[in-house]
Amino acid sequence: MYYFRLFTLFFILFVNFKNCFAQEIPEFGTLSKLESEFVSYEQDPEAEAVYLYEYGNNYFEIRDDYIYLITKYHAKIKILEKEGFDYANIEIPLYRSKKRKEKIVNIKAQTHNGEFKHSVKASEFFEEEVNEKWTHTKFTFPNVREGSIVEYEYEMQSPFFFNFTGWEFQSDIPKLYSEFNAKIPGNWLYNRSLKGKLNLDVNEADIVKGCFKFPGTKDDSDCESLKYVMENVPAFKDSEAYMLSSNNYRSKLEFELSEYKSFYGGTDKYTKSxxxxxxxxxxxxxxxxxxxxxxxxxxxxxxxxxxxxxxxxxxxxxxxxxxxxxxxxxxxxxxxxxxxxxxxxxxxxxxxxxxxxxxxxxxxxxxxxxxxxxxxxxxxxxxxxxxxxxxxxxxxxxxxxxxxxxxxxxxxxxxxxxxxxxxxxxxxxxxxxxxxxxxxxxIVPENLNAVMLRAQMTINTTEQKLEGIFDLTNTGYNKVSQDKLLATTNEDSYIEKLEEEISDDFNIISHEKRSKYSNEKKLTERFNFEIENLFQGDDIYLNPFVLKFFDKNPFTASERNYPVDFGYPMKYQYVLNVKIPDGYSVKSLPENKNFVIPENGGVLKLNVSDNNSGTLNLFFTFELNFAHYGNAFYNGLKELFDEAVKSQGQSLIVFEKI
Known part of the structure; x- marks a missing residue:
């Protein structure tokens, strides 16, 4: 008799709102009172849709003299907004080999609109070939509108035991209730792990004696019976920038076939050293x-x-x-x-x-x-x-x-x-x-990655325009991107796009690569340029940032539950010298800034000074000193980028006529 290896998962029982959606396994096509009356999800007002109920059951069964892994799935999804209509389009992936394949043996689907129900017809379920290993069973719910509840249920028959891979509790929309069940004979050994930061509300594992009978064998196999539940599962929102794969962070239960002990003797090991x-x-x-x-x-x-x-x-x-x-x-x-x-x-x-x-x-x-x-x-x-x-x-x-x-x-x-x-x-x-x-x-990334801009400007009061030169230097990964851009874009298109990104009043007169100041990991370009429409009455208004490193803050969420990963450290630097025009004095300058996040993980400095020699000097630096930042850095990073966007967009130098 073989006994299944047990792996203990974390179990924390906490006081929380307990919904009544899954007191017992509901029959397909029926809605509870709470489901029927559900209107909005207060914990996530921006949710486009929400799982009211999700249930999965996995077990092994002999059919036509072959052992199959059977998966039963049942879900109800409330459509809250028009943007959630995509959740009415369902795709069920099915794996296949040259000899065998997974298949759906029973499927139902219907749309609930109050008292009215609209079922998906048998002819409206279809199978689409994706590649030589995968097909998708696909269908679309009918008569979907805001407020609809879409419900579907299916049974999948799989000859591939390694495709028993687990359960995703967390998705891109919230789930009020998500339950995973399995009954696994002791002949199959699976490694398992719980990923993500959410805790299980139910974590049950029991041994069921003699639950699986294989023809021709003397003893029945014992099974491990599993039940895992999470309630009020928040959506996993991976729309923010700079993150690794969501596979690292979504809360899910992973199973991996480790070993199979044949009913006739012999063992196949799948997890190896x-x-x-x-x-x-x-x-x-x-x-x-x-x-x-x-x-x-x-x-x-x-x-x-x-x-x-x-x-x-x-x-x-x-x-x-x-x-x-x-x-x-x-x-x-x-x-x-x-x-x-x-x-x-x-x-x-x-x-x-x-x-x-x-x-x-x-x-x-x-x-x-x-x-x-x-x-x-x-x-x-x-x-x-x-x-x-x-x-x-x-x-x-x-x-x-x-x-x-x-x-x-x-x-x-x-x-x-x-x-x-x-x-x-x-x-x-x-x-x-x-x-x-x-x-x-x-893997240690290149450490010297930077965008550096050095500019000199002179204001021609006779022709009422600014004339200047700036040198743009890209190093490390920024140099790689710039090399590709220059190699795949013709000169005129490159200049035209750059002018459009800066402003309508910005004109590039000439451009050249400066090979003398470039190498394998560094590229320097020189631009001669003019800026018009700076004069307003007797004053001159100049935004000193010829090029903006950031147009907007990439971090918009109020909180973030996973690390920020830029891939490599980064530095942005801008140095400007602008001559004070003859007959003018400085009326106002940008406010100096010095902003540093903990552990010197990020730095922003802005300093503008008049050196009493008829020239203004501006120095701006923005540094991301780590490639990876833990959750605790998020608010600091968000504020750091806010300050950077403000510095580049709201800094004005004003000269007034003497």
């Missing part, structure tokens, strides 16, 4: 064997690429060669179908093919380069407790030279040596060192 994964990678035809193609590359590149210069020079030359040789097809392609030789010949490939080619070439010249598997920012952070290979969706190269390590990705033609694309700035990855054991490695 990193030692197991390392050995599998070495022989895998799409990974390990693709990393042993250095002889092919030695024969198919110019010999000078492999021989000229010291180690770091050869590494940089190889990196530049791979960037220029390949065109990235916009696919990641980490686990299957990788063909580096074919990709090299066609000069086009996915992330894995391009970066595995890079690793092969680096190894061909005797440099120690290994593959690092990782997850992109949108994917979520990989688990460190044990290997979950589906957590990873990206491959980069880790290069070690003379005691220094570099992370390389050759898919971006504008990315300097040793920097990863922004999508890869996701804390850490796993280096697959096939000569030794694999290990975790931190």
């Amino acid at each position: 990193w030692d197991d994964v390392d050995q599998e990678f070495k022989t895998d035809k799409d990974i390990g064997s693709q990393l042993r193609k250095k002889n092919f590359f030695e024969k198919n590149v110019d010999e000078s690429l492999l021989t000229e210069g010291d180690e770091i020079t050869r590494a940089k030359n190889i990196y530049e060669f791979v960037k220029k040789h390949f065109v990235w097809n916009e696919e990641y392609g980490i686990w299957q179908g990788n063909k580096v030789k074919k990709a090299f010949d066609e000069k086009k490939g996915n992330v894995a093919e391009i970066n595995i080619a890079l690793i092969n070439l680096l190894n061909a010249v005797g440099l120690k380069a290994n593959m690092m598997v990782m997850a992109t920012r949108k994917r979520g952070l990989p688990k460190k407790t044990h290997p979950v290979m589906s957590d990873f969706n990206y491959i980069v190269a880790k290069l070690d030279i003379e005691g220094k390590s570099y992370l390389l990705d050759a898919t971006n033609k504008y990315m300097p040596f040793g920097m990863l694309p922004y999508r890869c700035l996701n804390y850490y990855g796993r280096v697959m060192d096939f000569d030794k054991d694999s290990y975790w490695y931190d």
Whole structure:
């Protein structure tokens, strides 16, 4: 007799409003008095819709001599605003392999409008193919309007036990009641974890004796019976800027198949150690064997690429060669179908093919380069407790030279040596060192990222216009973005767009790249410009900020329950010298500011001074000194950006005629 491994989850019972929506399992098509009379959700007045009730039940059952995972789902959603009509469009994902597939065996749906009910007809449920592995069962509720309640129920039959992945308590709209149930025979062992910051209102686990009978076996299998409930679940709002994947923060219960013990003897392990994964990678035809193609590359590149210069020079030359040789097809392609030789010949490939080619070439010249598997920012952070290979969706190269390590990705033609694309700035990855054991490695972003503007201005009182020069310098990740912009935009379009962004009165006379002051991680441009319409009567009104770093504050929510992640530290700096026109004096200047958030995490300084030599000097700096900020920094960051927007939009220098 096999007993299921128990994992204790946090259980905190707190005093809270207890709704009456789920005292017992409701019959489809019936509404409780509270559901019928529900009008608005006071805890979230901006909610477009709200789950009144959500119920899921998962269990194993033999049908047609095959064991299936059965999932029953039932939901009622109240549409509160027109913007919530999208929740009346339902898509149910269904997985398939070459031999088997998931299917819906029973589905109902209807719209409640007061006493009137409008059902979805059988012909209005349809299946749409997404790709070779997924289809969607789709339908739309009829007669939906503000105040409607849409209700649907279905049963899904799945032959894939690994697709028993858990339950999402939190979504982008609130839920009054969300209940997850499961009955799992002891032959199936699942790892499980509760993610997010919300606590369970109900957390029950019991053993049910002899709950599952498999034909031909002597003993019945015991089951673990689970029930988890959350009430009054707030919406997870991920519309604010600068966050990692919502998968890191949404409250949900995750299940992962760890082990299956056959009824006829034998065990299949799904959760393996990193030692197991390392050995599998070495022989895998799409990974390990693709990393042993250095002889092919030695024969198919110019010999000078492999021989000229010291180690770091050869590494940089190889990196530049791979960037220029390949065109990235916009696919990641980490686990299957990788063909580096074919990709090299066609000069086009996915992330894995391009970066595995890079690793092969680096190894061909005797440099120690290994593959690092990782997850992109949108994917979520990989688990460190044990290997979950589906957590990873990206491959980069880790290069070690003379005691220094570099992370390389050759898919971006504008990315300097040793920097990863922004999508890869996701804390850490796993280096697959096939000569030794694999290990975790931190992703440390480029530290020197800045936009710096230096301007000199002179006001021509005769022609009533301002004439000036400004030098724009971008470093680090800003330089990468600017390189791409200049390479993909013609000169006239670039100038025209820049003029439009500044003002109708701003005209650029000339523009040039200043190669003398630029390098791999730094780009300087010089602009000659004019500004008109500064004169109002006898006074001159000048907004000194030629370019604004921020038009608006990216942080608008009153609170934020997850970290702020910029990806890398950042600095903005503006230095201005403006001559006081002959016959004029300074009437008013912007107020000086000095604003710092805790731990020197962010700094804003604005200083304007008259040095008594006929010139005004303005110095503005805005620094984000961390790449990642915890929740406690949110209000400070919000205020910091508020001050920055005000400084750039409300600072005026006024000269008056003497």
